[in-house]
Amino acid sequence: MTARSLTLTEVEALARSAHEGQTDKAGRPYAEHLAAVAEGVRLRGGSPAQQAAAWLHDSVEDDALSPGQLAAAALPEEVKAMVLALTKRAGEPLEDYAARILATPGALLVKEADIAHNADPVRLSVLDAPTRDRLAAKYAYVRSLLGITTP
Numbered sequence: 001m002t003a004r005s006l007t008l009t010e011v012e013a014l015a016r017s018a019h020e021g022q023t024d025k026a027g028r029p030y031a032e033h034l035a036a037v038a039e040g041v042r043l044r045g046g047s048p049a050q051q052a053a054a055w056l057h058d059s060v061e062d063d064a065l066s067p068g069q070l071a072a073a074a075l076p077e078e079v080k081a082m083v084l085a086l087t088k089r090a091g092e093p094l095e096d097y098a099a100r101i102l103a104t105p106g107a108l109l110v111k112e113a114d115i116a117h118n119a120d121p122v123r124l125s126v127l128d129a130p131t132r133d134r135l136a137a138k139y140a141y142v143r144s145l146l147g148i149t150t151p
Contacts, residue, residue, distance in 0.1 A: 006074050008051055012038070014073070015055040018064035025135075026126045033117060034058070040113030050106045053082035057110055060087045082107045086114070094138075098145035112148050115139050 006014065015034050022030035038054040046054070052075065059065040060083060065073075070080055085104035088097055101107045117123065119139040124132045143149075 003074060005076050005079075006052070008048055008055075011052040011055045011075070015059060015064075018056075018059050019062065022062060022064065024123075025131065026123060030058075030062075036117040037110070037113045040116055041110055044109055044113060046109050046113075047106065049076055049079050050082065050109055052076075052079045053086065053106065054110050054113060056083045057086045057114060059083065078106060081105075082110060086110060094142055095145060098142060101146060108146060108148075111142075111146060115143060115148065 012035075016031045019030040019034065024030055024033050034055050034057075037057060038051050041050050041054040056065070056070070056075075056079070060067055060070055067084075070083060073080070081104055085100050085107040101111050119136065124136060127135070
């Protein structure tokens with residue numbers, strides 16, 4: 001008998017709780033970004049596992065969940081694999097990061113939705129020009145590494 005996995009609603013609650021008090025670069029509650037990425041995945045036809053990974057995609061990278069907490073969570077292995085693939089490691093070249101995403105089933109769609117939200121001109125417009133320009137260039141480069149043609 002297989003253990004029950006968290007529902008999407010439970011994954012959302014876990015992500016919101018884990019990121020409680022965190023804000024994005026514009027000072028907005030971080031959960032708004034997670035919700036936008038999860039919705040972007042859903043609108044792109046993503047599976048429930050991809051939607052769950054979208055809710056959790058920054059949890060380990062942002063120290064909201066430890067790798068051990070993720071491993072112990074009642075989640076399918078494919079969700080955990082996507083979250084770990086989407087976790088940028090300190091000092092890691094973007095090329096290596098992109099290769100890991102491409103090698104992990106389901107992760108590319110989550111990253112596409114993540115970049116789409118991060119690169120949204122409305123979101124970027126509230127940042128100072130040097131930060132906005134640096135991030136726009138980074139997102140364009142990562143899109144090129146991943147073969148994502150639409151901004």
